[in-house]
Amino acid sequence: MPFSQAVLTGLAPDGGLLVPEWFPNVADRLAAWRELSFVELAQEIFRLYVDDIAPDDLDAIVADAFTAFDHPDIAPLVDLGDFKVLELFHGPTLSFKDVALQILGRLFEYLLGRSGERLNIVGATSGDTGSAAIYGVRGRENLSIFVLYPNGGTSELQELQMTAVPDANVHCLAIEGSFDDCQSILKSTFGDLAFKTEYRLGAVNSINWARVLAQMSYYVHVCLRAEAPAVFAVPTGNFGNIFAAIAVREMGVPIGRFVLATNENDILARFFRTGVYRRGVVHRTISPSMDIQVSSNLERFLWLRFGRDPERVKRFMAEFLKSGEAAIDDGKPVDACVDGVAVNMANTKATMRDIHERYGYVLDPHTAVGIQAARLAASTSGNGTAPVCIATAHPAKFPEAVVEAIGSQAREAVHHPSLDSLDPALARRTVLPADREAVMAYIRGNTT
Numbered sequence: 001m002p003f004s005q006a007v008l009t010g011l012a013p014d015g016g017l018l019v020p021e022w023f024p025n026v027a028d029r030l031a032a033w034r035e036l037s038f039v040e041l042a043q044e045i046f047r048l049y050v051d052d053i054a055p056d057d058l059d060a061i062v063a064d065a066f067t068a069f070d071h072p073d074i075a076p077l078v079d080l081g082d083f084k085v086l087e088l089f090h091g092p093t094l095s096f097k098d099v100a101l102q103i104l105g106r107l108f109e110y111l112l113g114r115s116g117e118r119l120n121i122v123g124a125t126s127g128d129t130g131s132a133a134i135y136g137v138r139g140r141e142n143l144s145i146f147v148l149y150p151n152g153g154t155s156e157l158q159e160l161q162m163t164a165v166p167d168a169n170v171h172c173l174a175i176e177g178s179f180d181d182c183q184s185i186l187k188s189t190f191g192d193l194a195f196k197t198e199y200r201l202g203a204v205n206s207i208n209w210a211r212v213l214a215q216m217s218y219y220v221h222v223c224l225r226a227e228a229p230a231v232f233a234v235p236t237g238n239f240g241n242i243f244a245a246i247a248v249r250e251m252g253v254p255i256g257r258f259v260l261a262t263n264e265n266d267i268l269a270r271f272f273r274t275g276v277y278r279r280g281v282v283h284r285t286i287s288p289s290m291d292i293q294v295s296s297n298l299e300r301f302l303w304l305r306f307g308r309d310p311e312r313v314k315r316f317m318a319e320f321l322k323s324g325e326a327a328i329d330d331g332k333p334v335d336a337c338v339d340g341v342a343v344n345m346a347n348t349k350a351t352m353r354d355i356h357e358r359y360g361y362v363l364d365p366h367t368a369v370g371i372q373a374a375r376l377a378a379s380t381s382g383n384g385t386a387p388v389c390i391a392t393a394h395p396a397k398f399p400e401a402v403v404e405a406i407g408s409q410a411r412e413a414v415h416h417p418s419l420d421s422l423d424p425a426l427a428r429r430t431v432l433p434a435d436r437e438a439v440m441a442y443i444r445g446n447t448t
């Protein structure tokens with residue numbers, strides 16, 4: 001399948017996830033790549049995987065996407081001595097999701113312009129994905145976006161980030177139900193193939209291969225500058241961000257270890273420790289973007305783990321869907337380089353407090369989960385390399401948790417000009433019942 005089709009369809013025809021036929025080995029290019037800027041490196045990586053966009057056009061898309069970031073280094077690496085923090089939150093909605101979605105929105109616009117088609121993106125969100133997707137496609141030609149979210153189920157700030165966007169191609173649908181209701185409406189809307197085809201529905205969730213690809217660039221960038229094989233600690237929900245790091249290892253880039261960090265929703269941490277993938281109940285935490293039990297991107301990892309045998313992946317996933325449990329049964333560790341570590345809310349807050357006291361650095365709760373997991377993993381593995389902890393959100397996105405953890409000293413840190421300037425007077429949203437027909441009728445009435 002050509003790259004452009006993978007971007008536009010999202011899923012493979014059999015309902016599985018798309019993976020590249022091979023991961024090019026770049027070991028012999030690393031020395032030359034060290035000279036490249038962040039943007040130039042991202043361009044090189046995209047060119048390796050994209051087979052049907054002219055290189056100059058592709059370079060322009062990637063370069064333009066990073067102009068939306070407000071830090072000169074785009075993804076600065078902050079050295080705190082015992083560990084480093086890779087700040088990925090300098091994009092327009094202050095989460096790492098901007099890296100991929102700023103590129104994806106531009107790719108959509110380019111590909112649609114080329115084919116003369118339109119696309120209606122429909123997504124469900126309980127928080128960060130919605131705003132990052134909206135900012136990726138707002139005002140772009142030939143595409144509209146419809147975001148379903150639980151009415152009253154997001155923070156006010158998260159809702160305002162989505163609704164206070166004046167562009168006419170942005171539609172925020174506040175569903176009178178839970179996030180699960182939103183997801184099931186989304187699924188069944190996509191399941192109506194006649195409707196999906198007629199209204200040209202597209203998806204932006206983290207199963208889109210282009211999102212993983214975009215995220216690979218920052219891992220390579222760090223590895224090129226590391227003295228020893230890097231150790232990455234990644235706060236994990238849908239397994240998208242950490243899979244990008246694992247894909248980079250697949251390309252022959254030296255990486256020492258991966259710390260897979262979860263909150264109380266620890267299905268992935270348990271899986272990597274025990275080989276058993278067993279569904280649990282969803283806990284609500286102060287790191288809501290990781291309140292996930294079933295991680296869609298794990299399928300891509302399983303494909304690598306099972307020697308690229310899609311039948312074994314299918315059997316594993318079918319078993320999991322049927323019984324809520326599946327296991328790796330070849331007696332080997334799931335991945336000898338991955339440490340799965342869960343961090344509860346009390347320890348997350350304690351970490352935020354401790355890091356603020358020691359270094360004067362304010363963490364968002366997701367990043368704090370990753371840092372605490374890295375500390376725990378280092379104390380058991382005895383690995384001496386200072387880990388690179390992925391900062392997935394700016395603390396100002398989660399003001400309640402930050403103030404609760406570190407008190408009123410946090411006042412400065414919980415502000416950011418792009419959040420403070422959101423204008424409630426611009427907010428537009430449509431409240432709909434938790435009913436597929438109502439959502440489909442809205443889409444019908446609002447496509448151009």
Ligand SMILES: *Cc1c(COP(=O)(O)O)cnc(C)c1O
Pocket residue numbers: 095096097128129206235236237238239240241242289290366392393
């Ligand atoms: C989405 C998100 C995560 C989880 O990332 P995955 O790719 O789903 O593992 C972690 N932190 C924040 C702030 C997020 O928005």
